[in-house]
Structures are given as C-alpha cells and as structure tokens.
Amino acid sequence: MRTLTFVVGTGRSGSTALSHIVNAHPDVLSLSELMASVGSDGLPAEELDGGEFWRLLAEPNRVFDAMTRSGVPLPEFVYIREPGRFGVETTGIPALSLMVLPHLTDDPDGLFDELEAEVPRWPARSAGEHYEALFRTLCARFGRGAVVERSGYSTHLVPRLRAAFPRARFVHLFRDGPDCALSMSRHVGFRMIYLLRELRDRAGVREMRELTEEHVRALPPEMSALLGPRFDPALVRDRDLPLEDFGALWSELVAQGEEYLREVPADMRTRLSYEDLLDAPREELTRLAEFIGVEPLPQWLDAGSDLLDSGRRGASLRLPSRELDALKERCAPGVRALAAAR
Numbered sequence: 001m002r003t004l005t006f007v008v009g010t011g012r013s014g015s016t017a018l019s020h021i022v023n024a025h026p027d028v029l030s031l032s033e034l035m036a037s038v039g040s041d042g043l044p045a046e047e048l049d050g051g052e053f054w055r056l057l058a059e060p061n062r063v064f065d066a067m068t069r070s071g072v073p074l075p076e077f078v079y080i081r082e083p084g085r086f087g088v089e090t091t092g093i094p095a096l097s098l099m100v101l102p103h104l105t106d107d108p109d110g111l112f113d114e115l116e117a118e119v120p121r122w123p124a125r126s127a128g129e130h131y132e133a134l135f136r137t138l139c140a141r142f143g144r145g146a147v148v149e150r151s152g153y154s155t156h157l158v159p160r161l162r163a164a165f166p167r168a169r170f171v172h173l174f175r176d177g178p179d180c181a182l183s184m185s186r187h188v189g190f191r192m193i194y195l196l197r198e199l200r201d202r203a204g205v206r207e208m209r210e211l212t213e214e215h216v217r218a219l220p221p222e223m224s225a226l227l228g229p230r231f232d233p234a235l236v237r238d239r240d241l242p243l244e245d246f247g248a249l250w251s252e253l254v255a256q257g258e259e260y261l262r263e264v265p266a267d268m269r270t271r272l273s274y275e276d277l278l279d280a281p282r283e284e285l286t287r288l289a290e291f292i293g294v295e296p297l298p299q300w301l302d303a304g305s306d307l308l309d310s311g312r313r314g315a316s317l318r319l320p321s322r323e324l325d326a327l328k329e330r331c332a333p334g335v336r337a338l339a340a341a342r
Contacts, residue, residue, distance in 0.1 A: 001136045003146045003293040005169040006035075006161055007272075008261075010253040011152025012183040012190065013175035014274040014312070016076060019150045021285065021304040023103060027294045029135065029144035033076060033099040035161075036151040037061055040209055043127050043160045050122030053130040058116065060092030062229075067192060068093070071233040074189045076152075078102035084109040104142065114141070128164030146294050153193060155257035162264065169291065170264055172257045174338065175274040177331030178316035178324065181246040191236050192226075194245065199223050243323060247330030255337035262341070271341070278313060281305040 009015055016032070023030035035042060039061055048056070067073055069088045073080055079098045086093045086109070094112060101108035115137070122133060135147045150173075151157070161168060174180075184190035200208055202223065203215040216224050225231045261269050270291050277284045282301045289296035316324060 007150035009173040158260035251334030254334040
C-alpha cells in the first residue's frame with residue numbers, strides 16, 4: 001500500500017459516484033462506506049487482537065440491519081440486491097459485507113471467508129494498524145497500490161481518522177448546499193440520521209452509545225421504537241421533517257469538515273466540489289489522481305466522466321421561492337465556511 005486517502009463529506013454530494021469512479025482505476029483499492037459500516041465503535045482507542053478486530057468487521061451494524069428489516073434499507077446496501085448466505089432475519093449481515101465487499105467483488109461471501117480465515121489470527125495492535133494490515137491484504141488480493149476510503153456523513157470522523165492514520169491524506173468532497181440538503185431530505189438514510197440526532201438531543205447525550213435504558217424509557221414511544229430491531233417504516237419514510245433543517249445540517253457538516261481539515265498539513269489535504277467535477281471532469285479527476293498518488297490514465301478519465309450525472313445539478317431551483325429562500329438562509333453559514341477556506 002503506497003498511499004491511504006480518506007474522502008470525507010456530508011454525503012449526498014456525489015460521493016457514491018466518486019467511489020465507482022475511483023474503483024474503476026486499476027491501481028486503486030476503493031473502500032466504499034467502510035467507516036460508515038463499522039459505525040461509531042469502529043476505531044477504538046485500545047489495542048485489539050485479531051479476533052476482536054474481526055468482530056468489528058463481521059458483526060452486523062445494528063441500525064442498518066433494523067432499517068433493512070423494517071423495509072427502509074439504504075440504496076447503498078449493495079449486498080441485499082443479490083443476497084448471499086447472510087440475511088437480516090437469520091444471521092444478520094456482517095458490517096463488511098453490506099457495502100464494502102460487494103463494491104470490490106461479485107463474490108462477497110467468498111472474500112468474507114478468505115478474510116475470516118486470516119484476520120482473527122493477527123497479533124494484538126492498534127485499530128489503525130489492523131486496518132492498515134487489512135488494506136495491505138486487500139491490495140495484494142486485487143493487485144492495487146493506493147487505497148481510497150469514502151464514507152458519506154463522515155466529517156465528524158476526521159480527528160479520529162487522523163489519530164489512527166497519521167500519514168493519511170484527506171479529500172473534502174462537497175456539493176451546492178440547497179441541492180445537497182434537498183437530496184438529504186429525500187434519502188431514508190439521512191432521514192434516519194435526522195431522527196436519531198433528535199433522539200440523542202432529547203436524551204441529552206453527545207453520542208448514541210451513551211444512551212442508557214433510563215434514557216430510552218424517557219423518550220416518546222414513537223422515538224424509542226427506532227432503537228429496536230424492527231420499527232414502523234412510516235416513522236422514517238413519511239414523517240414531516242422540515243427541509244430547512246437539512247440545510248442547517250449541511251451547514252454544520254461542511255463547516256465541521258473545514259474546521260477539522262485546517263489541522264491537516266496543507267500537502268495532505270485537498271477539496272473537491274461536485275459542481276467542479278461536473279463542469280471539468282477530466283481536469284478534476286486528474287488532480288484527484290495526482291493527489292492520491294496514481295496516474296490519471298486516459299481511459300480512466302473517459303470512464304469517470306461517463307459515470308457523472310449532470311442531471312442532479314440545480315434540483316433545489318425547482319422549489320417554491322419561499323421554500324428555497326428559507327433553505328438558502330439555513331445553508332448560508334456553510335457557504336461562508338467554504339468561502340473562508342479558499
């Protein structure tokens with residue numbers, strides 16, 4: 001493994017398309033949604049032996065399994081489109097299998113078995129060292145040299161990623177605020193994030209893992225139901241959530257990303273606008289390739305350009321003027337944060 005790069009951002013900013021583009025490069029190992037898959041416990045501070053690290057990767061993500069079981073899976077859950085031997089009603093779907101492995105191979109169960117035969121035997125070491133060993137194993141398996149991990153809704157992870165991977169590079173991917181916020185408001189994953197953040201705030205805790213049974217009992221029943229193994233999908237799909245609040249979420253996340261990345265050495269970080277990627281795909285992909293340490297191959301630039309969908313631009317402009325004005329107002333702090341960082 002020559003280089004390790006994390007693409008961080010709000011989500012709903014062209015990041016899934018970017019993972020597919022990166023995956024098409026013959027020298028890049030693209031890890032789509034790895035950090036999102038392992039969740040908040042995925043970077044523990046203490047040392048782990050191989051068996052403990054494997055459990056981080058192999059145990060199901062409780063929230064993701066509950067969403068699938070309840071009929072509101074994320075579109076990004078690749079494994080459930082062509083399910084293998086794991087299922088939410090039986091074994092649960094291993095965190096690594098839901099999105100990461102199907103992005104790499106048509107036989108995610110086979111690759112899971114290969115890793116299960118090796119990883120638990122690894123010696124005790126830090127979580128970062130275990131992940132780097134995993135990345136080297138996968139690079140050797142697929143003949144790749146550079147690693148790019150990309151998870152949506154990931155700006156909050158930057159300090160922990162920097163601590164675990166001090167040599168890592170960072171790309172801050174962002175999109176026009178109103179367009180991104182509108183996309184968030186329609187996506188079941190971000191609607192779930194919104195509701196879980198509301199639940200967390202009602203309970204008065206900073207992170208979901210701090211919730212106690214007493215906290216849960218004090219919540220309104222319709223909120224606490226989201227913490228169970230199955231819930232009414234209407235709670236997520238049909239609840240009336242203010243669009244402008246997603247504008248505030250976008251502002252919070254892009255400002256957070258810029259704040260955290262200011263602490264990264266300048267030569268180890270860069271920014272990538274989704275709109276710039278649409279306007280000048282070959283130029284922006286060339287710049288990205290050079291940053292992550294691979295050659296911007298002409299055939300890869302052609303393929304990457306073809307994967308971009310310019311039809312996603314400007315969706316918010318079709319909103320009623322009053323609604324759009326309110327959304328722009330809530331996005332204004334994020335716009336200022338991005339402008340100040342230029």
